[in-house]
Amino acid sequence: MKISDLLEHSAAAFADRTAITHGERSVTFDELWATVSTLERFLRQLPIEPGSRVAILFENSIEYLTCFFAATKAGCVVVPLDTSANPLTLRSILSDCSATLLFCQSRYQRHLAKILNESTPVKWLVTDKEIKTDFDGVTRYSLDNVIGNTGDHPEDNTPAPQERELSWTDSPNELAAIYYTSGSTGDAKGVMLSHRNLVSNTLGTVEYLGLRAEDSVMVILPFYYIYGNSLLLTHIACGGRLVVDNRFLYPEVILDTMEKEQVTGLSGVPSNFVILLNKSTFKTRRFEHLRYFTQAGGAMAPKTIQQLMDAFPEKEIWIMYGQTEASPRASYLPPDKLKDKLGSIGIAVPDVTLSIVNDSGAPVESGQTGQILISGPNVMLGYWNQPEETATVLHEGGLLTGDLARQDKDGFFHIVGRKKEIIKTGGNRVSAKEVEECLLRFDNILEASVFGVPDELLGEAIKAVVVLKKNAQANAKQIQDHCKTQLALHKAPKHIVFTESLPKLESGKINKQALVNNRS
Amino acid sequence: MTTTDTATIRNKLRQFIAETFFIGEGSDDLADADSFMENGVIDSTGILELTSFLEERFEITVEDDDMIPDNLDSIDNLVRYLGSKAV
Numbered sequence: 001m002k003i004s005d006l007l008e009h010s011a012a013a014f015a016d017r018t019a020i021t022h023g024e025r026s027v028t029f030d031e032l033w034a035t036v037s038t039l040e041r042f043l044r045q046l047p048i049e050p051g052s053r054v055a056i057l058f059e060n061s062i063e064y065l066t067c068f069f070a071a072t073k074a075g076c077v078v079v080p081l082d083t084s085a086n087p088l089t090l091r092s093i094l095s096d097c098s099a100t101l102l103f104c105q106s107r108y109q110r111h112l113a114k115i116l117n118e119s120t121p122v123k124w125l126v127t128d129k130e131i132k133t134d135f136d137g138v139t140r141y142s143l144d145n146v147i148g149n150t151g152d153h154p155e156d157n158t159p160a161p162q163e164r165e166l167s168w169t170d171s172p173n174e175l176a177a178i179y180y181t182s183g184s185t186g187d188a189k190g191v192m193l194s195h196r197n198l199v200s201n202t203l204g205t206v207e208y209l210g211l212r213a214e215d216s217v218m219v220i221l222p223f224y225y226i227y228g229n230s231l232l233l234t235h236i237a238c239g240g241r242l243v244v245d246n247r248f249l250y251p252e253v254i255l256d257t258m259e260k261e262q263v264t265g266l267s268g269v270p271s272n273f274v275i276l277l278n279k280s281t282f283k284t285r286r287f288e289h290l291r292y293f294t295q296a297g298g299a300m301a302p303k304t305i306q307q308l309m310d311a312f313p314e315k316e317i318w319i320m321y322g323q324t325e326a327s328p329r330a331s332y333l334p335p336d337k338l339k340d341k342l343g344s345i346g347i348a349v350p351d352v353t354l355s356i357v358n359d360s361g362a363p364v365e366s367g368q369t370g371q372i373l374i375s376g377p378n379v380m381l382g383y384w385n386q387p388e389e390t391a392t393v394l395h396e397g398g399l400l401t402g403d404l405a406r407q408d409k410d411g412f413f414h415i416v417g418r419k420k421e422i423i424k425t426g427g428n429r430v431s432a433k434e435v436e437e438c439l440l441r442f443d444n445i446l447e448a449s450v451f452g453v454p455d456e457l458l459g460e461a462i463k464a465v466v467v468l469k470k471n472a473q474a475n476a477k478q479i480q481d482h483c484k485t486q487l488a489l490h491k492a493p494k495h496i497v498f499t500e501s502l503p504k505l506e507s508g509k510i511n512k513q514a515l516v517n518n519r520s
Numbered sequence: 521m522t523t524t525d526t527a528t529i530r531n532k533l534r535q536f537i538a539e540t541f542f543i544g545e546g547s548d549d550l551a552d553a554d555s556f557m558e559n560g561v562i563d564s565t566g567i568l569e570l571t572s573f574l575e576e577r578f579e580i581t582v583e584d585d586d587m588i589p590d591n592l593d594s595i596d597n598l599v600r601y602l603g604s605k606a607v
Contacts, residue, residue, distance in 0.1 A: 107558075247557060249564050249593075279587065280584050
């Protein structure tokens with residue numbers, strides 16, 4: 001079973017049910033399948049080899065789903081792109097994965113001149129609406145023309161979808177998608193996920209959450225983000241409905257949409273819940289149809305979990321843990337254990353094993369702290385074109401997460417720290433090294449050290465301690481602006497502290513732990 | 521509000537937006553009627569910085585149900601919103 005088979009199954013089993021609602025537009029599974037099939041036929045007419053990388057630069061929309069499933073159905077590897085990334089990062093990713101086709105929403109066309117330079121591997125550009133600009137060596141198409149005005153009548157040409165047995169055991173280990181994420185070394189890494197990875201994790205998540213065709217989830221997380229992708233696949237698989245609204249900037253708008261569309265679920269990262277609980281009318285609304293909340297994307301403060309429990313005692317609250325490299329879900333805390341195990345990441349998801357290992361990769365004694373090792377069909381194939389990086393995290397088929405944890409006597413896992421220098425801020429992973437290197441490219445900075453500090457809204461905020469060169473001057477704003485021009489915006493330090501010198505270890509290395517401990 | 525007051529408020533808002541959410545000179549491209557959301561100017565944490573600024577600088581309370589695009593999503597909308605708060 002491939003990921004496009006999940007859609008085919010639902011198109012057969014739930015043909016007339018709504019697959020996705022975005023604003024005033026809704027599309028049934030049957031309609032989505034027909035459109036996907038039309039776009040797939042177009043892709044197959046191009047000289048694209050199976051396994052070619054096809055990148056998607058679209059915000060959450062019906063078109064995103066169409067491009068995503070059409071590309072996978074045509075045997076291509078999808079590369080979802082962060083719509084908030086700067087053009088240089090996007091260009092670097094397209095080059096790294098040698099994407100030959102780019103689906104691009106016309107609202108991002110301002111980036112195209114920088115993305116599609118003379119060395120771009122992209123040969124075909126498909127935008128939602130016709131654009132006027134030409135790019136050397138790139139052939140342009142518009143989705144409007146490809147899907148809407150081809151004279152092709154999908155209902156006549158599309159074979160009827162077939163119901164499938166929903167099972168991952170026959171899913172191929174063939175590459176399905178590449179998700180780019182920050183690694184501890186700073187460079188973006190392409191996480192290679194197979195059909196088997198994604199189908200197994202999707203079906204496991206549907207099983208433990210008890211998702212069914214009557215469910216509909218409020219989608220505020222981007223589909224290019226692996227947690228958003230999980231919402232996409234799980235609801236397509238169960239015949240549920242995706243309710244898309246990209247306006248979380250204004251929480252009241254989202255809350256109104258939740259009520260209007262009578263959603264049964266809301267999924268978010270910690271900052272989403274902090275904003276809803278503290279800066280909206282969330283707590284005063286009852287959401288009669290809502291059954292559950294899910295939270296992942298970094299540890300949520302127990303205080304916030306408690307606030308959510310107090311505000312909605314009758315709703316299920318699912319705390320979940322995972323990584324992009326685990327497709328992404330690795331563990332969940334059942335709602336009935338939330339009070340007893342507050343702060344725990346719970347137990348392994350179906351078909352996945354979590355164990356705690358020491359530096360040699362051997363299991364630690366019960367109750368001892370070690371690194372979480374994830375084993376199962378959800379563990380990634382590796383990092384794209386980075387065999388050495390892959391070797392550092394894949395251990396005898398398992399994934400070394402870099403997260404330090406212990407397992408309690410009841411079998412529940414508790415995270416106690418992090419082995420790698422990764423900061424989890426606002427649901428994003430940020431490499432401390434990448435930010436430090438960026439700071440050192442600022443002319444007036446002599447030394448810099450970067451780490452995460454607790455932040456109620458973001459989970460962790462990025463803090464930089466910097467030493468300026470002799471007689472040099474710079475203020476925090478100038479340094480933050482420098483970072484924002486070179487890195488994604490969420491990677492710019494929120495706090496910048498100036499000091500005369502940084503503490504050092506005997507080896508001469510910066511004693512970061514001393515800085516972390518001295519949080520003044 | 522008088523015309524002068526409105527111009528002063530508009531300048532203060534523009535200065536805050538430029539200093540907080542823009543890098544270098546880019547803010548000149550943002551027209552007073554342009555949507556912050558459509559132009560990717562502010563994210564969901566940035567909107568909290570904006571409301572904190574409004575509360576501190578103009579001594580108002582931004583109620584939870586005031587946090588809608590009609591009130592906050594452009595400089596024009598902000599000026600109108602502050603007017604409704606009798607700033």
